[in-house]
Amino acid sequence: MSSESLNPRLRHFLANRLGWRSLREVQKSAIEAIGRGEDTLIVAPTASGKTEAAMIPVFNSILTEGLPPVSLLYVSPLKALINDMHSRLEYWGNHFNLEVMKWHGDVPPDTKRRFIRNPADILLITPESLEVIMVNRSRDERERIFRNLRYIIVDEIHYFIESDRGVQLNSLLARLERYTAVRPQRIGLSATVGNPEDVLEWMSPSGVVVKESSDRRLQYRIFSGGEAGVIDVLRRLTGRKVLIFVPSRREAERYYNIIRRCLDVDVFIHHSSLNRESREEAEEKFKSISAAFMVSTSTLELGIDVGDIDVVVHLRSPTTVNQFLQRTGRSGRRSGNQRTIIFHEGEVLLALSVVSLALSGKLEMLRIPRRPLDIYFHQILSSVFEIEKPGPAEIYRGLGRAHVFSDINQGDFRHLLDFMGESDFIRKHGSYLYHGFNFEKVFGKMNFLEFYSVFYPTYEFTVKHGTKTVGTLDAFFAVKYLEEGRGFVLGGENWIVREIDHEKFIVKVKPCSRKANIPDWSGGGAPVSFEVARHAYDILLGNFNRDLLRWLDDASRERVLSEMARASAAGLTRDVIPVSVGSDVEIHTFGGERVNGLISDIFRMEHDAYRVMDDAFAARFSAKVDYDDVVSTLNEIPSIISEEDFPLRLHDRLDRMVKNKFIEHLPEDVAAHIKYSILYRPDELMGLLEASRPVEVEGFRIQVFHGSEK
Numbered sequence: 001m002s003s004e005s006l007n008p009r010l011r012h013f014l015a016n017r018l019g020w021r022s023l024r025e026v027q028k029s030a031i032e033a034i035g036r037g038e039d040t041l042i043v044a045p046t047a048s049g050k051t052e053a054a055m056i057p058v059f060n061s062i063l064t065e066g067l068p069p070v071s072l073l074y075v076s077p078l079k080a081l082i083n084d085m086h087s088r089l090e091y092w093g094n095h096f097n098l099e100v101m102k103w104h105g106d107v108p109p110d111t112k113r114r115f116i117r118n119p120a121d122i123l124l125i126t127p128e129s130l131e132v133i134m135v136n137r138s139r140d141e142r143e144r145i146f147r148n149l150r151y152i153i154v155d156e157i158h159y160f161i162e163s164d165r166g167v168q169l170n171s172l173l174a175r176l177e178r179y180t181a182v183r184p185q186r187i188g189l190s191a192t193v194g195n196p197e198d199v200l201e202w203m204s205p206s207g208v209v210v211k212e213s214s215d216r217r218l219q220y221r222i223f224s225g226g227e228a229g230v231i232d233v234l235r236r237l238t239g240r241k242v243l244i245f246v247p248s249r250r251e252a253e254r255y256y257n258i259i260r261r262c263l264d265v266d267v268f269i270h271h272s273s274l275n276r277e278s279r280e281e282a283e284e285k286f287k288s289i290s291a292a293f294m295v296s297t298s299t300l301e302l303g304i305d306v307g308d309i310d311v312v313v314h315l316r317s318p319t320t321v322n323q324f325l326q327r328t329g330r331s332g333r334r335s336g337n338q339r340t341i342i343f344h345e346g347e348v349l350l351a352l353s354v355v356s357l358a359l360s361g362k363l364e365m366l367r368i369p370r371r372p373l374d375i376y377f378h379q380i381l382s383s384v385f386e387i388e389k390p391g392p393a394e395i396y397r398g399l400g401r402a403h404v405f406s407d408i409n410q411g412d413f414r415h416l417l418d419f420m421g422e423s424d425f426i427r428k429h430g431s432y433l434y435h436g437f438n439f440e441k442v443f444g445k446m447n448f449l450e451f452y453s454v455f456y457p458t459y460e461f462t463v464k465h466g467t468k469t470v471g472t473l474d475a476f477f478a479v480k481y482l483e484e485g486r487g488f489v490l491g492g493e494n495w496i497v498r499e500i501d502h503e504k505f506i507v508k509v510k511p512c513s514r515k516a517n518i519p520d521w522s523g524g525g526a527p528v529s530f531e532v533a534r535h536a537y538d539i540l541l542g543n544f545n546r547d548l549l550r551w552l553d554d555a556s557r558e559r560v561l562s563e564m565a566r567a568s569a570a571g572l573t574r575d576v577i578p579v580s581v582g583s584d585v586e587i588h589t590f591g592g593e594r595v596n597g598l599i600s601d602i603f604r605m606e607h608d609a610y611r612v613m614d615d616a617f618a619a620r621f622s623a624k625v626d627y628d629d630v631v632s633t634l635n636e637i638p639s640i641i642s643e644e645d646f647p648l649r650l651h652d653r654l655d656r657m658v659k660n661k662f663i664e665h666l667p668e669d670v671a672a673h674i675k676y677s678i679l680y681r682p683d684e685l686m687g688l689l690e691a692s693r694p695v696e697v698e699g700f701r702i703q704v705f706h707g708s709e710k
Contacts (some may be wrong), residue, residue, distance in 0.1 A: 006031075006056070006060050007059075007060050007063045007064050009063055009096065009315055010056065010060050010063060012057055012091070012394075013095055013096070014056070015403045016089075017095060022633075023056075024048070024049050024053070024212070025212060025465055026042065026044050026048060026049065026050060026052040026053050026210060026211075026212035027049055027052060027056060029053075029166045029210045029212075030042050030050075030053035030054060030056075030057065030210045031053070031056055031057045031060075033208045033210055034054070034057035034058070034185070034187060035057050037062075038185075038206075038207050038208050039185060039186040039187070039189075039200075039203065039204035039206065039207030039208070040054075040185075040186075040187050040207060040208055040209075040210055040397070041188040041190060041196060041199055041200040041203060041204075041207065041208070041209045041210065041499065042054060042187065042188065042189050042190065042210050043190045043191075043192060043193065043196045043199075043209060043210065043211045043212070044191075044211070044212040045191065045192055045212070045213075045214040045216070045325070045329045046188075046191060046303065046326065046329030046330050046371045047213055047303075047329065047330065047333045048214070050189050050212075051085075051088075051155070051189060051303075053210070054153050054187045054189060055089070055092070055153075058071075058072055058111045058151050058153070058187075059092065059096065061150065061151070062096075062098065062121065062147070063096060063167075064431055067121075067148065067150055068121045069099070069119045069120055069122075069148060070119045070120065070122070070145055070146065070148060070149055070522065071121055071122070071148055071149065071150045071151065072121070072122045072123070072149075072150070072151045072152075072153065073125065073146075073149055073151070073153070073184070074089075074092040074124045074125070074153045074155065074373065075120065075122065075125055075126070075127065075152065075153070075154045075155065075169065076105075076124065076125075076126060076129065076155045076156065077126065077127075077155075077156050077159050077160060077165065077302070078126070078156075078302060079104045079105065079106060079126060080126045080276075080279070080283075080299075080304050081155065081156070081302060081303060081304060082102050082104055082125070082126065082278070083102065083125055084278075084303075084304055084305050085155070085590075086100060086102040086124055088305075089122060089124070089423060093121070093122065098121040098122065099120035099121050099122070100120060100121070100122045100124065101115050101119075101120035101122065101123050101124065102124040102125075103115070103123060103124065103125045103126075103128050103129045103133075104125065104126050104128075105128075105129070106276070108232060109686040110234065116137070116141050116144070116145070119144060119145055121331065123145070127160075127165055127168050127169040127172060128452045128453045129452075129573040130169075130172050130176070131168065131172060131382060132452050133145065134172060134175060134176065134382065134386050134392055135382055135385040135386060135451075137255045137454070139243050139388065142176075142179045143179045145179075146176050146179040146180050147179060147180065147181055148180075148181065148679075149176075149180045149184045149497060150182070150184055150185060151184055151185050151186075151187060152173060152184045152185070152186050152187065153187045153188075154169070154173075154186070154187070154188045154189065154191075154203065155189045155303070156189065156191075156302050157188040157189060157190045157199060157202075157203065158190045158191050158193050158199065158322070158366060159302065161199055161202055161366045161367075161368060162366055162367050162368070162369065163368075163409075163658050164372070164374070164375055164454040164660050166202075166369075166404070167372045167375040167404045167454070168378070168379070168454045170202060170402050170403055170404040171375070171379045171399060171402040171404065171405065172187070172193070173366070173402070174398070174399070174401040174402040174403075175379075175383070175386065175398060175399075175401075175402075177401070178398070186203050186204050186207070188203045191322070191325065191326050191329070192213075192214075192296070192322075192325055192329075192363060193322065193363060193364075193366055193628060194248065194362070194363035194364050194365045195323075195365040195366055196209045196211065196370060197209065198365070198366065199366060201368075201403065202368050202403055202404070203403075204434070205403070207539075211617055214329065214338070214548055216332040216333075216336050216337060216338045217337050217338065218328065218337075218338045218339050218340070218355075218358065218359060219338065219339045219340070219549050220339075220340050220341070220342065220355050220551055221340075221341045221342070221357070221550060221552075221553075222341075222342045222344065222348065222351050222352065222552045222553065222556050223341065223342070223344075223552075223553045223556065224343070224344060224345075224348070224553060224555040224556050224559075225315070225316070225343040225344055225345040226345075227258060227653055229343070230255075230258075230315065230343055231258065231259070231262050231263065233341065233343075234259065234263060234293070234313070235262075235263060237293075237310075237311055237313075238263060238264070238265045238291070239291050240291055240310040240311055241286075241289070241290060241291055241292060241307065241308065241309055241310045241311075242292075242293045242309070242310060242311045242312075242313060243294050243296065243300065243306070243309045243311075243312050243313070243330060243331070244293060244294065244295045244296065244312075244313040244315060245296055245297070245298070245300075245301075245313065245314050245315065245327055246295060246296070246297060246315045246316070247297075247315070247316045248297065249271040249272070249273050249297055251316075251395050251510070252269055252270070252296065252297055252314065253269070253271075253273045253489050253490070253492065255295050255315060256269040256295045256492050257489065257492060259293055259295065260492065262618040263293075265291075265292065265293055265294065266285075266289055266291070266292040266293070267292065267293040267294070268282040268285060268286045268292065268293070268294045268295070269282060269294075269296070269491065269492050270282050270294060270295070270296040270297070270299050270300055271297040271299055272297065272299055272474065273471045273472045273490070274471045274490075274491055275469045275470065275471050275472075277297070277578050278470075278471070282294070282489070283304060283306055285306075286306050286307065287305065287306045288307070294306065294488045294619045301323070301326050301327055301653075302326075304490035306330075308333045308334045309330045309331040309332075310331060310334075310339065311331060311339045311340065311341065312327055312328050312338075312340045312341075313340070313341045313342075313343070314327065314340065314341070314343065315343050316343065316344065316345060316347070317342055317344050317347045317348075317350045317351035317354060318342070318351075318354050318566045319350070319354075319526050319527060319528045319529065319532065319616075320364055320526060320528070320529040320531075321354055321357045321358050321362065321363045321364055321531065322363055322364050322528070322529075322530065323367075323526065324338065324340075324354045324355070324358055325363070327340075328340040328358075332474055342352070342354075342355070344556070346703075347704050348552070348556045348559050348560055349539055349540070349560065349563065349702075349704070350528060350532060350533075350535040350536055350616065350704060351556075352536075352539055352544075352548060352549075352552070352560060353532045353533075353535040353538075353539060354532055355534040356535060356539070356544050356545065356548055357531060357532065357535055359545075362371070362531065362535075363531075364529045364530075364531050364532075365373065365696070368403075368404070369404060369677075370407050370677075371407050371408055371412070371674075372405075373408065373412065373416060373666060373670050373672065373674060374402060374660060374662045374663040374666055374671070374674055375404075375454055375660075375662070376405055376408060376416065377416060377420070377662050377665065377666060378451075378454055378662045379399055379405075380395060380399070380417070380420065380426070380558065381425065381426075381435065381443075381451075382451075383395045383398060383399065384426065384433050384435060385435075389432045390432065390480075391431050391432060391433065392413075392414075392417060392433065394418060395433070396410065396413050398538070401426050401608050415429075415667075416666075416667075416670070417667055418665050420436075421436075422427075423436075423438055423665065424437050424438040424439075424599070425438050425439045425442075426439070427663065442665070445623050450661060454660050454661075454662065455571050461473045461478040461500075461505045461506065461507045462505060462507070463490055463495070463506075463507045463509055464496070464506055464507070464508055464509070465509050465510065465511070466471070470490055470491055470493075470495065470509065471490045471491055473488075473490070473507060478507060480501070482497050482500060482507060483497065483500070484497050484499065484500070485496065485497060487512055487514060493511065494511065494512045494513065494514065495509040495510070495511060495512060496509060496510055496512040497509075498510055503695065509691075525564075526592055527592060527593040527616070528592050528593060528616035528704070529592060530591055530594070530595065530681060530684045532592070532616070533589075533591055533595075533616045533617060534590055534591065536590055536616075536617065537574075537590035537617075538574070539560065539564070540563055540567040540572065540590075540702070541564075541567060541572060541573070541574060542563055542564055542568070543574070549561075563702060566700070566702075570697045570700050571697075572697070574692075575691060575692050575693060576692060576693065576694075576695045577589055577634075577688070577692045577693065577694045577695065578695060578697040578700045579627065579630055579631070579695065579696050580696070580697060580698065580699060580701060581623070581625070581626060581627045581630060581702050582697060582698075584611075584620060584622050585603070585609075585619075585620070585621055585622070585623055585625060585630060586618045586619070586620050586700075586701055587599055587619040587620075587630065587634070587694070588617055588618040588700065588702065589617075589618065589619065589685075589688055590616075590617050590618075591681075591684055591685065592616050592681065592684070593614055593615065593616055593624065594679065594680050594681040594684070595680075595681050595684050595685045596615070596617075596618060596619035596620075597679065597680060598641075598680040598681070598682060598685055599619035599634075599637070599685065600612045600614050600619045600620075600621050600632065601680075602637060602640060602641075603619070603620070603621060603623055603625075603633060603651060605650070606633055606640075607623045607624065607625050607629065607633070608623065608624070609621040609622065609623040610622050610623070615703060615704040616704045617702055617703065617704050618701075618702070618703070621671075630694065631694050634650065634689065634694050637685065637686075637689060638686060638689065641682050641685075641686075645669075646676075647669075647672040647673050647675070647676035648668070648669055648672050650672070651668075651672060654671075654672050654675040654676060654679065663675070
């Protein structure tokens with residue numbers, strides 16, 4: 001199917017309602033592939049028209065073939081994205097007399113019941129709400145919804161690939177085919193990634209990748225940070241539309257107030273602790289203004305429409321190339337130039353590494369979870385709800401159709417099912433399975449709402465002014481620091497505590513005029529990727545394009561040149577791992593926190609290492625060892641980590657990691673292996689040790705301000 005063969009009504013709509021005179025190449029290629037009936041992964045930068053690349057052939061099929069509802073299932077990771085897409089698709093639907101339905105936690109129950117009785121043509125949904133339908137609705141209702149399904153679009157598919165939610169979604173897509181008349185055609189929408197073929201394999205056993213590179217030129221500047229310097233640069237950007245990314249909710253509140261105080265500019269704030277109404281109001285106002293600032297955490301990284309951005313600012317260096325391109329890609333739709341500014345607080349090598357890799361098109365590879373038995377545990381329990389009188393073989397076959405479970409064999413399944421029986425999550429009646437007492441105890445009654453989602457909820461206090469919800473606060477901050485009469489900042493406003501209800505997790509407040517404290521929230525930025533950390537070492541060695549230094553401020557440029565001179569004086573080469581042993585041990589792998597954390601924990605086990613302060617560049621700790629001890633232990637690492645029970649030996653470290661609400665119910669050895677695969681990168685460490693040798697370099701130290709004491 002070519003663009004010329006599109007339904008005349010659709011061609012008229014594109015030309016006269018949307019004002020399109022031509023299609024982009026990615027749209028033409030997607031129309032051809034989807035029109036041939038192939039599962040299709042569309043990979044393109046932000047704001048490149050990939051959503052329309054999927055919608056055009058789908059709408060063409062609906063109009064030309066007169067497809068009955070529900071013909072399209074659109075899955076998105078965020079309610080905000082669904083709300084945004086619902087508005088966009090309603091415009092299309094109203095023109096063609098097609099009904100569009102959104103289903104998530106904020107949609108009223110009456111609306112959902114009407115949809116069940118009379119399904120819409122297009123259903124927009126989150127994975128959690130799809131799980132609700134699979135668990136809570138009857139087989140007849142599921143068949144009514146999914147019987148006519150012809151297309152499934154997974155938006156922001158790169159967001160799902162590495163996560164528990166992605167495992168859940170992949171399983172759900174396989175499970176819902178039990179209720180469709182034909183296998184629905186799958187379409188994925190992805191930002192630019194390093195391994196699109198693997199993403200396609202996650203989505204479909206066969207298919208095609210349609211790719212488009214960005215035709216927008218990347219223009220960047222790198223500045224040393226500090227409030228005064230940031231404000232000086234931002235002052236020069238007034239009159240433009242600027243999206244400012246910060247590493248935490250605390251920093252969002254801090255810089256929102258600084259900008260409001262120092263600059264005469266419309267400024268908005270966006271982070272996950274603000275209530276939905278506040279976030280949506282900020283989105284709409286920022287979208288409608290041609291010159292304004294928006295201070296945001298990662299909540300605006302994905303495709304929520306906030307209009308045409310002139311400049312994207314990063315307050316602290318991004319830690320991955322994928323993150324950098326996702327954020328920066330939000331700019332330049334009007335000008336054709338992606339303009340971005342990175343402020344660093346010492347991590348200039350990381351900032352330069354990210355930019356250098358982005359310009360050369362070298363992105364990180366997404367990692368698809370292998371043998372995710374924690375989510376498999378959840379999906380077994382969910383399948384027992386879904387299927388009437390399910391037997392073990394039926395559940396194993398059904399879940400085995402999901403790509404994410406393809407490495408789980410019958411032995412794994414039987415071992416897990418036996419354990420679930422011993423722990424009374426599952427019981428057997430004849431040849432059928434049903435839920436045991438422990439399932440009812442853990443997930444029954446009010447806790448049942450938590451069963452649908454696989455990610456762990458953060459325990460937060462709701463902040464209320466009268467009947468209005470202002471936002472939420474991390475429980476640690478609320479319990480440790482708040483008391484009646486204490487002030488804090490939330491949503492850019494000063495509040496004073498009137499009352500704290502610790503049983504209901506509610507903080508009642510009233511406005512106050514005096515300056516107050518900005519709260520801390522749990523969580524932090526993503527670890528620096530292996531690729532970014534290794535390329536930072538290349539920069540130290542001078543193996544990069546020196547022209548990139550032109551766009552650094554003087555202080556940043558001098559810092560890079562100084563570090564390069566130190567590396568040269570030390571005689572460093574690509575196949576060397578610099579080791580310094582003094583009062584502290586520093587092993588400069590330049591392998592990222594997940595590699596260095598594994599090294600430090602091995603030294604903790606073997607040599608009682610303490611005062612661990614790893615970062616992206618080095619494993620740093622104190623221990624009673626000399627250089628020969630360090631080299632000997634590094635040489636023993638391949639045999640140490642190859643031992644089957646090695647993850648169990650890290651029990652104390654792994655036990656502190658909370659991955660999701662189901663992993664705590666798994667056998668100890670299974671849980672340890674899953675956590676180990678998330679927390680560390682043994683394959684990357686092994687590759688480094690094979691390609692490099694430790695060399696003692698006295699006093700050599702390069703530090704990144706991304707580390708923290710463990």
